[in-house]
Amino acid sequence: MKNIWTIAKREYDNYFNSPLAYVVAFSILLPLGIYFSAILYFSAQNAFMGGGTAPNSTQINWLFVFLMVFLSPALTMRLLSDEARMGTLELMLTAPIRDFELVAGKWLGAMMFVLSVALLTLVFPIILENLITPGIDWKLMIASYLGMILITSAMLALGVGISAIFTNQFAAYFVTLGLFFFLWFMIGLPASLLPQGGDVLNYLSLSYHFSQDINSGSLTLGGLTYYLSLTALGLFIGTTAIEIRRWR
Amino acid sequence: MIKVSGLTKDYGARRAIHNLSFDAQQGEIVGFLGPNGAGKTTTMRILTGYMPPSDGEAVVAGYDVVEESLEVRKRVGYLPETVPLYTDMVVFEYLKYMGELRHIPNVDARVEEVLDMVGLLDRSNGFIGNLSKGMRQRVGLAQALLHRPEVLILDEPTIGLDPGQVVEVRELIREIGKERTVLLSTHLLHEAQNLCDRVLIINKGKIVAEDTTENLQARLLGAERVIVRVRGEADELADSIKSVKGVRKVETLEDGAVEFEFASGKDLRPEVAKQVIKDGYDLLELRPLGMSLEEIFLELTGNDAKKK
Numbered sequence: 438m439k440n441i442w443t444i445a446k447r448e449y450d451n452y453f454n455s456p457l458a459y460v461v462a463f464s465i466l467l468p469l470g471i472y473f474s475a476i477l478y479f480s481a482q483n484a485f486m487g488g489g490t491a492p493n494s495t496q497i498n499w500l501f502v503f504l505m506v507f508l509s510p511a512l513t514m515r516l517l518s519d520e521a522r523m524g525t526l527e528l529m530l531t532a533p534i535r536d537f538e539l540v541a542g543k544w545l546g547a548m549m550f551v552l553s554v555a556l557l558t559l560v561f562p563i564i565l566e567n568l569i570t571p572g573i574d575w576k577l578m579i580a581s582y583l584g585m586i587l588i589t590s591a592m593l594a595l596g597v598g599i600s601a602i603f604t605n606q607f608a609a610y611f612v613t614l615g616l617f618f619f620l621w622f623m624i625g626l627p628a629s630l631l632p633q634g635g636d637v638l639n640y641l642s643l644s645y646h647f648s649q650d651i652n653s654g655s656l657t658l659g660g661l662t663y664y665l666s667l668t669a670l671g672l673f674i675g676t677t678a679i680e681i682r683r684w685r
Numbered sequence: 686m687i688k689v690s691g692l693t694k695d696y697g698a699r700r701a702i703h704n705l706s707f708d709a710q711q712g713e714i715v716g717f718l719g720p721n722g723a724g725k726t727t728t729m730r731i732l733t734g735y736m737p738p739s740d741g742e743a744v745v746a747g748y749d750v751v752e753e754s755l756e757v758r759k760r761v762g763y764l765p766e767t768v769p770l771y772t773d774m775v776v777f778e779y780l781k782y783m784g785e786l787r788h789i790p791n792v793d794a795r796v797e798e799v800l801d802m803v804g805l806l807d808r809s810n811g812f813i814g815n816l817s818k819g820m821r822q823r824v825g826l827a828q829a830l831l832h833r834p835e836v837l838i839l840d841e842p843t844i845g846l847d848p849g850q851v852v853e854v855r856e857l858i859r860e861i862g863k864e865r866t867v868l869l870s871t872h873l874l875h876e877a878q879n880l881c882d883r884v885l886i887i888n889k890g891k892i893v894a895e896d897t898t899e900n901l902q903a904r905l906l907g908a909e910r911v912i913v914r915v916r917g918e919a920d921e922l923a924d925s926i927k928s929v930k931g932v933r934k935v936e937t938l939e940d941g942a943v944e945f946e947f948a949s950g951k952d953l954r955p956e957v958a959k960q961v962i963k964d965g966y967d968l969l970e971l972r973p974l975g976m977s978l979e980e981i982f983l984e985l986t987g988n989d990a991k992k993k
Contacts, residue, residue, distance in 0.1 A: 443785045525770065527735055528765070530734075531765075532758060532787065533759040533786070534755075685736075
């Protein structure tokens with residue numbers, strides 16, 4: 438377990454050496470800031486007209502998760518593919534660490550980076566808390582953040598898993614992005630059109646559990662299971678891909 | 686320390702190594718010699734736990750490389766051929782990271798110690814990406830030495846180093862080889878000759894010869910050749926040497942020196958020297974002409990090619 442932490446720590450530090458990570462953080466925080474300002478502006482206008490409801494900052498978290506569909510593959514694409522390309526994978530595979538520890542360490546490093554960015558977004562609910570009476574619904578907020586962590590965890594694990602398959606980081610990026618598109622849009626869309634059987638597709642959709650349940654405050658067992666299963670699947674794919682590399 | 690038996694590795698349809706068997710004891714430096722693509726790197730990768738063999742088994746430091754891979758990896762220091770390094774890391778941080786993965790206590794102090802050993806202490810704060818090839822090679826070596834491994838496996842350890850560094854690194858390997866087991870591959874025959882206690886010559890995935898460098902020479906030659914040089918005119922030198930019992934194949938060379946041969950095991954040099962001096966020559970040189978490892982190597986790998 439200590440090895441996972443050692444690897445995670447290095448990957449986390451490594452993000453701050455690369456411009457990519459700053460671009461990703463910027464690409465999340467800027468739209469979120471604009472969106473938040475817009476929410477405040479329109480809510481204020483509505484309130485001035487005498488109507489509307491108090492703004493809800495969980496909408497911000499939805500945008501965060503939506504942006505992660507595009508940006509998280511950029512955070513995971515090089516994690517293992519680059520090790521294979523540079524040959525440093527040989528170093529890792531001859532060090533006394535398990536293949537799973539390597540994959541999990543990479544995932545945890547990415548996770549820590551996203552959590553750092555998520556920590557910065559806490560500024561929005563804190564501002565909101567001070568603007569509205571009687572303050573925001575913190576229970577809902579905690580559920581929303583928990584959902585955000587869960588879905589991010591699933592995305593990053595799948596990203597790391599796919600990164601282990603490729604030696605080209607851009608191939609890893611596009612395959613990961615394609616998978617997320619499929620899980621986010623393609624599965625959800627027919628679900629809303631089908632008269633029957635849509636539930637199954639909804640269950641499999643990446644966005645459904647977060648958008649419909651968790652972000653509205655109900656942390657369902659289904660949602661929890663779904664995201665944790667995807668996380669496990671991603672790490673499993675990564676570990677298996679590394680093992681296959683050994684045998685080749 | 687290393688015991689390999691019947692090791693075989695297939696890459697798809699291509700057989701990289703075939704039924705390889707050898708061993709290496711503690712305190713021994715074993716050289717792995719062979720042309721490119723002979724299977725040296727493949728063998729080393731199996732021994733370091735990087736990949737499993739298709740058949741056969743290998744025991745390193747008392748543990749099976751497949752069944753107890755992690756235990757093997759804890760005890761092996763490995764310098765891969767291409768010296769893969771994280772080029773975006775600082776030398777010190779890189780070694781510290783590798784040390785932490787190996788749970789080395791007091792890792793900072795140990796990193797400084799190995800950096801000193803490989804002569805890179807002054808570059809410890811530089812980025813690996815900015816180092817020359819020779820320096821990277823030494824960073825790789827430092828990484829392999831970090832955890833005081835029982836077995837050191839070095840794939841072409843002196844490639845890319847300048848002559849001064851080559852001498853230093855060889856000295857370092859020799860020092861380590863006194864207590865630990867070192868398996869190194871090289872295509873430099875004189876390196877194997879002056880560094881290794883024993884040499885394995887591998888060609889097309891098979892061991893074609895295995896012995897000490899001296900024995901290999903003797904075995905292939907069956908006899909020892911000696912060159913004799915004297916001051917001034919030496920018209921009768923050949924006759925003088927011929928008069929010693931046991932000497933055969935006496936030849937006078939163009940520059941006046943004389944070469945002769947005697948059956949190995951019975952050194953006739955003292956007798957020849959006495960005779961030459963007795964006959965009134967000023968003896969300048971009396972030197973054995975061992976077959977170089979180069980010649981042995983070509984002979985072994987060349988013969989193999991001819992058979993096919």
